[in-house]
Amino acid sequence: MEELSHFINGQRVAGTSGRFADVFNPATGEVQARVPLASVEEIDAAVAKAAEAQVEWAKVNPQRRARVMMKFGQLINDHMDELAELVSREHGKTLPDGRGDVQRGLEVIEVCMGAPALLKGEYTNDGGPGIDLYAMRQPLGVVAGITPFNFPAMIPLWKMGPAIAAGNAMILKPSERCPSTSLRLAELIKEAGLPDGILQVVNGDKEAVDALLDHETIQAVGFVGSTPIAQYIYGRACSNGKRAQCFGGAKNHMIVMPDADMDKAADALVGAGFGAAGERCMAISVAVPVGEKTADALVERLVPRIEALKVGPYTAGDDVDFGPVITKASQDRINGLIDSGVDQGADLVVDGRGFSMQGYEDGFFVGPSLFDNVTADMDIYKEEIFGPVLSQVRTETYEEALKLTMDNPYGNGTAIFTADGDTARDFASRVNVGMVGINFPIPVPLSYYSFGGWKKSAFGDLNQYGPDAFKFYTKTKTVTARWFSGIKEGGEFAFKAMD
Numbered sequence: 001m002e003e004l005s006h007f008i009n010g011q012r013v014a015g016t017s018g019r020f021a022d023v024f025n026p027a028t029g030e031v032q033a034r035v036p037l038a039s040v041e042e043i044d045a046a047v048a049k050a051a052e053a054q055v056e057w058a059k060v061n062p063q064r065r066a067r068v069m070m071k072f073g074q075l076i077n078d079h080m081d082e083l084a085e086l087v088s089r090e091h092g093k094t095l096p097d098g099r100g101d102v103q104r105g106l107e108v109i110e111v112c113m114g115a116p117a118l119l120k121g122e123y124t125n126d127g128g129p130g131i132d133l134y135a136m137r138q139p140l141g142v143v144a145g146i147t148p149f150n151f152p153a154m155i156p157l158w159k160m161g162p163a164i165a166a167g168n169a170m171i172l173k174p175s176e177r178c179p180s181t182s183l184r185l186a187e188l189i190k191e192a193g194l195p196d197g198i199l200q201v202v203n204g205d206k207e208a209v210d211a212l213l214d215h216e217t218i219q220a221v222g223f224v225g226s227t228p229i230a231q232y233i234y235g236r237a238c239s240n241g242k243r244a245q246c247f248g249g250a251k252n253h254m255i256v257m258p259d260a261d262m263d264k265a266a267d268a269l270v271g272a273g274f275g276a277a278g279e280r281c282m283a284i285s286v287a288v289p290v291g292e293k294t295a296d297a298l299v300e301r302l303v304p305r306i307e308a309l310k311v312g313p314y315t316a317g318d319d320v321d322f323g324p325v326i327t328k329a330s331q332d333r334i335n336g337l338i339d340s341g342v343d344q345g346a347d348l349v350v351d352g353r354g355f356s357m358q359g360y361e362d363g364f365f366v367g368p369s370l371f372d373n374v375t376a377d378m379d380i381y382k383e384e385i386f387g388p389v390l391s392q393v394r395t396e397t398y399e400e401a402l403k404l405t406m407d408n409p410y411g412n413g414t415a416i417f418t419a420d421g422d423t424a425r426d427f428a429s430r431v432n433v434g435m436v437g438i439n440f441p442i443p444v445p446l447s448y449y450s451f452g453g454w455k456k457s458a459f460g461d462l463n464q465y466g467p468d469a470f471k472f473y474t475k476t477k478t479v480t481a482r483w484f485s486g487i488k489e490g491g492e493f494a495f496k497a498m499d
Contacts, residue, residue, distance in 0.1 A: 346374045
């Protein structure tokens with residue numbers, strides 16, 4: 001069995017804590033590797049090396065740091081298939097999804113190639129008599145990124161790219177369920193020219209997380225995961241005087257108006273609801289048709305599309321639509337929520353429970369499920385299922401559909417499908433959700449914007465990637481300067497203050 005490692009000071013290093021976690025193959029249910037779980041002492045050692053290396057890295061001008069990002073981006077592209085294989089092997093998502101995972105992370109690295117422009121300060125000439133003012137952006141020092149299992153390449157790249165391009169050193173703590181991709185990315189960025197110690201990959205569990213949150217050298221923490229953990233990390237980091245941006249759960253709604261193209265809406269819901277087995281914080285998990293005729297027409301189109309979905313291991317190639325969920329516990333939780341939906345009176349139109357494949361009977365598979373006539377008091381509506389389950393909540397009017405979306409405690413992403421520009425414009429203006437799609441089901445912004453939700457989906461003032469990331473990973477220093485005029489008289493300078 002493979003035994004994984006940490007990546008400290010430019011090389012893979014065996015763990016010394018004596019504690020390990022199992023890394024599963026989700027398709028077979030078998031343990032395929034063990035990953036070491038770092039102790040507080042190992043965290044301290046990694047942070048010390050990072051702090052030492054960051055002093056010199058901060059002195060490297062932004063253009064040269066950007067050149068490292070250019071080379072890193074090239075290496076990611078060159079190793080795309082290898083990285084996608086690592087993602088799929090430990091997460092279970094299909095290879096096309098794995099490549100998409102890497103590609104969306106690569107796009108953020110491409111924006112980081114423009115770091116010199118994003119790090120420019122401000123200058124005011126003659127702000128007062130003989131007085132100039134200027135502001136500069138400087139790195140924070142050592143920062144931490146704590147990333148989830150569902151995007152083993154994308155989100156680590158979202159964190160490390162802007163932080164490192166801005167002149168910081170980063171301690172990356174990837175999910176212990178999918179650690180291999182981050183370790184390989186660390187090797188590639190070293191090959192791109194990053195000095196040893198600037199990116200440290202430390203695997204671990206809550207002990208490692210708490211050590212990062214409490215470490216006085218760590219200046220900022222970025223996190224993506226569930227809302228309870230996001231809230232915990234945000235509170236503990238802030239109480240220790242750190243900056244924090246913590247992104248949590250979601251319950252994304254897609255409103256379907258009567259004038260929408262029903263076939264396009266159905267296709268969008270199937271892709272957005274069941275891609276990557278629904279293990280995406282931007283997955284659409286609630287369809288909200290307006291009017292009974294709209295709801296009936298939507299279900300009529302959804303059922304055959306969902307029943308035609310192919311579920312299987314990533315090794316089956318491009319013919320598979322989605323793979324298993326991440327763990328047996330996730331599989332049991334999702335099936336339990338489907339049970340609760342039935343018990344609480346929702347109509348289970350397509351039942352994904354009990355899915356099994358010959359040769360993969362012990363895999364963590366859940367087939368696609370579709371509920372109709374779901375109400376807001378049901379567990380399948382209130383809980384973030386994070387699995388291949390789509391719920392339809394029927395509404396009579398646009399205002400009712402909008403209110404349902406706005407009353408939900410989560411505010412990550414939402415969408416509306418309509419042919420009416422005025423309705424779409426009203427929706428985008430009024431809805432209290434951070435990312436909005438118009439005839440677009442998963443409105444993840446392009447990498448030169450910023451990604452972030454509202455309400456219980458996000459804690460902190462700044463979003464991740466894009467311009468917000470460079471603001472988060474730097475601090476502003478403002479200088480007020482006054483110079484005195486020198487007038488040469490008889491070979492000597494007589495200085496006269498400018499009043």
